[in-house]
């Protein structure tokens with residue numbers, strides 16, 4: 001007779017180990033895994049970090065539409081702070097290190113925004 005418990009535990013461990021990449025994908029990747037470098041002198045983004053992570057593309061689309069169609073160039077965040085609606089002067093003034101922030105995560109996620117044929121990256125990022 002053998003004891004089934006260690007066998008079942010062993011099987012469970014193997015299943016968990018092999019499905020780890022799957023769970024990591026489902027639960028969302030921790031940005032630290034991608035090696036991105038957030039701004040050092042600021043604590044917070046415009047909106048909650050989790051929200052920014054999952055919705056910054058929608059926010060940028062809204063900003064563009066607001067600026068160009070609504071001629072509204074001021075954005076009030078959930079915490080009441082107001083920001084100039086500007087990809088370059090707002091987002092990229094804090095996230096000046098485009099390559100090590102935006103781009104590193106985009107490459108990890110295979111996303112290649114086409115914005116920079118028109119919008120200007122901070123000087124240190126142009127090559």
Ligand code: HEC
Pocket residue numbers: 060061063064067068085086087088113114115116117118119
């Ligand atoms: C074909 C050129 C072009 C491309 C490509 C482009 N834009 Fe723009 N975008 C413009 C122009 C022109 C304006 C208007 C500038 C102004 O009036 O301030 C603008 C304005 C904006 C604005 C609002 C004002 C500002 O200064 O930020 C946002 C936000 C924006 N674009 C986001 C994006 C994003 C995000 C992408 C990539 C997904 C993108 N754009 C790609 C040309 C472009």
Ligand code: HEC
Pocket residue numbers: 031038039042043044045046049052053056059060087090091092094095
């Ligand atoms: C006032 C400075 C500041 C501005 C302006 C700003 N950010 Fe941020 N952003 C931060 C900081 C600081 C963090 C990291 C917050 C944290 O670790 O909790 C961050 C986090 C993020 C994240 C999430 C990274 C992660 O942890 O997954 C994204 C995406 C992002 N910002 C995009 C943007 C975009 C797009 C804009 C413009 C619409 C913008 N940010 C404007 C400071 C800023």
Ligand code: HEC
Pocket residue numbers: 031036053056057060091092095101102103105106109111112113114115
């Ligand atoms: C933590 C990871 C992460 C960071 C940091 C990040 N992005 Fe993204 N970004 C993504 C992902 C993932 C997508 C694709 C989402 C989708 O397709 O739904 C995306 C999509 C976008 C898009 C839309 C692209 C398209 O072709 O539709 C724009 C524009 C964009 N990001 C701009 C930025 C800018 C600007 C920054 C830096 C200020 C930034 N992102 C930082 C993960 C990130």
